[in-house]
Amino acid sequence: MPVMTPAELMVFLDREFPQAATAGMAIEHLDDRTIRVRLPTSERHLRPGGTVSGPTLVWLADVGFYLLILAQLGPVALAVTTNLNINFMRKPEATSLIGEGRLLKLGRSLAVGDFTIWNDGKSEPAAHVTMTYSIPPGSMPWAAVL
Amino acid sequence: MPVMTPAELMVFLDREFPQAATAGMAIEHLDDRTIRVRLPTSERHLRPGGTVSGPTLVWLADVGFYLLILAQLGPVALAVTTNLNINFMRKPEATSLIGEGRLLKLGRSLAVGDFTIWNDGKSEPAAHVTMTYSIPPGSMPWAAVL
Amino acid sequence: MPVMTPAELMVFLDREFPQAATAGMAIEHLDDRTIRVRLPTSERHLRPGGTVSGPTLVWLADVGFYLLILAQLGPVALAVTTNLNINFMRKPEATSLIGEGRLLKLGRSLAVGDFTIWNDGKSEPAAHVTMTYSIPPGSMPWAAVL
Amino acid sequence: MPVMTPAELMVFLDREFPQAATAGMAIEHLDDRTIRVRLPTSERHLRPGGTVSGPTLVWLADVGFYLLILAQLGPVALAVTTNLNINFMRKPEATSLIGEGRLLKLGRSLAVGDFTIWNDGKSEPAAHVTMTYSIPPGSMPWAAVL
Numbered sequence: 157m158p159v160m161t162p163a164e165l166m167v168f169l170d171r172e173f174p175q176a177a178t179a180g181m182a183i184e185h186l187d188d189r190t191i192r193v194r195l196p197t198s199e200r201h202l203r204p205g206g207t208v209s210g211p212t213l214v215w216l217a218d219v220g221f222y223l224l225i226l227a228q229l230g231p232v233a234l235a236v237t238t239n240l241n242i243n244f245m246r247k248p249e250a251t252s253l254i255g256e257g258r259l260l261k262l263g264r265s266l267a268v269g270d271f272t273i274w275n276d277g278k279s280e281p282a283a284h285v286t287m288t289y290s291i292p293p294g295s296m297p298w299a300a301v302l
Numbered sequence: 303m304p305v306m307t308p309a310e311l312m313v314f315l316d317r318e319f320p321q322a323a324t325a326g327m328a329i330e331h332l333d334d335r336t337i338r339v340r341l342p343t344s345e346r347h348l349r350p351g352g353t354v355s356g357p358t359l360v361w362l363a364d365v366g367f368y369l370l371i372l373a374q375l376g377p378v379a380l381a382v383t384t385n386l387n388i389n390f391m392r393k394p395e396a397t398s399l400i401g402e403g404r405l406l407k408l409g410r411s412l413a414v415g416d417f418t419i420w421n422d423g424k425s426e427p428a429a430h431v432t433m434t435y436s437i438p439p440g441s442m443p444w445a446a447v448l
Numbered sequence: 449m450p451v452m453t454p455a456e457l458m459v460f461l462d463r464e465f466p467q468a469a470t471a472g473m474a475i476e477h478l479d480d481r482t483i484r485v486r487l488p489t490s491e492r493h494l495r496p497g498g499t500v501s502g503p504t505l506v507w508l509a510d511v512g513f514y515l516l517i518l519a520q521l522g523p524v525a526l527a528v529t530t531n532l533n534i535n536f537m538r539k540p541e542a543t544s545l546i547g548e549g550r551l552l553k554l555g556r557s558l559a560v561g562d563f564t565i566w567n568d569g570k571s572e573p574a575a576h577v578t579m580t581y582s583i584p585p586g587s588m589p590w591a592a593v594l
Numbered sequence: 595m596p597v598m599t600p601a602e603l604m605v606f607l608d609r610e611f612p613q614a615a616t617a618g619m620a621i622e623h624l625d626d627r628t629i630r631v632r633l634p635t636s637e638r639h640l641r642p643g644g645t646v647s648g649p650t651l652v653w654l655a656d657v658g659f660y661l662l663i664l665a666q667l668g669p670v671a672l673a674v675t676t677n678l679n680i681n682f683m684r685k686p687e688a689t690s691l692i693g694e695g696r697l698l699k700l701g702r703s704l705a706v707g708d709f710t711i712w713n714d715g716k717s718e719p720a721a722h723v724t725m726t727y728s729i730p731p732g733s734m735p736w737a738a739v740l
Contacts, residue, residue, distance in 0.1 A: 211503035
């Protein structure tokens with residue numbers, strides 16, 4: 157069971173990532189291994205041609221996976237991204253983006269997971285992201301959960 | 303629907319990757335997006351301490367994903383790996399390895415997918431691999447299927 | 449020898465990536481295998497704590513490597529990023545960022561290279577990025593140069 | 595300055611990676627940030643068509659980067675690979691392989707670097723590898739050196 161609810165995570169996000177809050181990101185699902193977030197696409201995410209920019213996809217996966225980790229660790233955590241690998245597969249359109257994250261490992265010092273990003277209503281993903289977060293010593297008073 | 307059956311893929315593997323055949327790799331499941339393979343661990347895959355070597359995990363994911371692509375394209379294909387990203391998460395033990403592959407994109411020139419590897423019976427993965435294969439022009443006479 | 453000069457690339461950038469132009473990115477060096485760019489850090493790139501955001505580093509590497517490819521191919525090219533792998537190694541400070549790109553392969557259909565990012569004056573890199581671009585058929589009328 | 599010489603590293607390798615020793619890997623250069631190794635290609639590394647297998651390239655980069663880290667930390671270290679990203683760029687031929695490693699970060703808990711692999715005498719690389727090693731607490735009695 158996560159130790160933070162979606163509402164608590166959104167309060168945390170408001171404070172730590174004000175851009176995410178104003179961007180309208182919402183958490184649609186959360187459990188102890190997965191998260192689903194939604195991001196309405198706005199003008200500032202677009203590139204010429206009406207496609208969503210790569211850095212926006214990176215940002216969505218990074219924030220979404222951070223929320224998934226925080227949900228398990230609680231708000232004391234100070235995890236930082238150490239590695240991010242993204243495959244851009246299809247040009248995302250200017251509709252809402254759906255991101256589904258999966259926690260593959262939550263260890264004492266490293267968390268690993270992946271994130272798949274779609275345009276809402278599409279069956280084929282626009283991008284797939286794998287990430288590693290470094291978890292500072294002391295932020296997990298309990299044994300690794302996965 | 304795949305255009306090759308597991309049995310046909312194994313015949314192809316025998317010819318192209320004789321090491322895979324002699325290693326006892328088996329296909330346990332195959333459909334148009336996923337594959338599950340099993341590799342019995344033998345002495346030559348082990349490192350001091352009884353753990354399976356990293357290159358063995360890389361090899362398993364690479365061969366398994368290649369089979370998944372071939373199953374969709376048929377035996378004429380000559381796909382080659384262009385990118386492989388692996389996260390080693392837990393030391394694999396010297397029991398059978400299970401690999402589950404997922405096709406995220408099968409385009410005209412690139413195929414992208416991921417592969418998760420477990421020890422048989424474990425719920426937490428030992429490694430996660432993301433791969434891109436380059437598909438030579440002409441090897442897909444039909445439109446991209448995904 | 450590159451087929452576009454830094455000044456020509458900046459004109460192209462103005463048109464295609466207006467954000468890059470207004471961000472004040474400059475090309476400090478360019479040859480047939482390497483590029484060095486400089487990005488003055490501004491408020492909008494910062495995260496709480498005064499550090500430059502991850503997506504800004506991704507964006508810098510992506511634009512910088514794109515310029516390096518364009519310089520060899522000319523302005524007709526329409527390369528798109530297919531894979532990007534970034535290691536965040538040290539928190540970048542709010543001073544100018546220096547990015548050094550290196551072309552490892554410029555083939556008929558794929559270009560591969562890496563990018564190292566520093567704070568100006570520092571000897572240890574903040575981030576290292578490896579990227580693959582897909583080059584559409586027909587955009588290179590000449591044989592692969594590397 | 596490294597704390598282990600190439601000869602001391604080779605003794606260590608003999609003991610820990612007997613395959614590497616019998617494969618004839620040699621260290622041609624070593625300093626506090628870089629290493630160059632040579633691997634004579636033998637029958638068992640080859641794939642049909644006379645090309646060196648992908649797992650062999652992965653193995654070469656992994657062992658070579660491990661030696662580079664050990665050279666700085668001394669033989670007490672127990673670093674393990676956590677992430678490896680490889681771009682296969684040209685088919686390697688069945689001649690000696692040269693690998694050049696570069697330490698980008700040697701921190702308290704993570705080491706990051708890259709490795710470029712050539713056929714001896716060629717100017718264009720066959721593969722480029724980026725790796726992260728996890729360094730267990732206590733294995734570095736001194737402050738991070740980079």
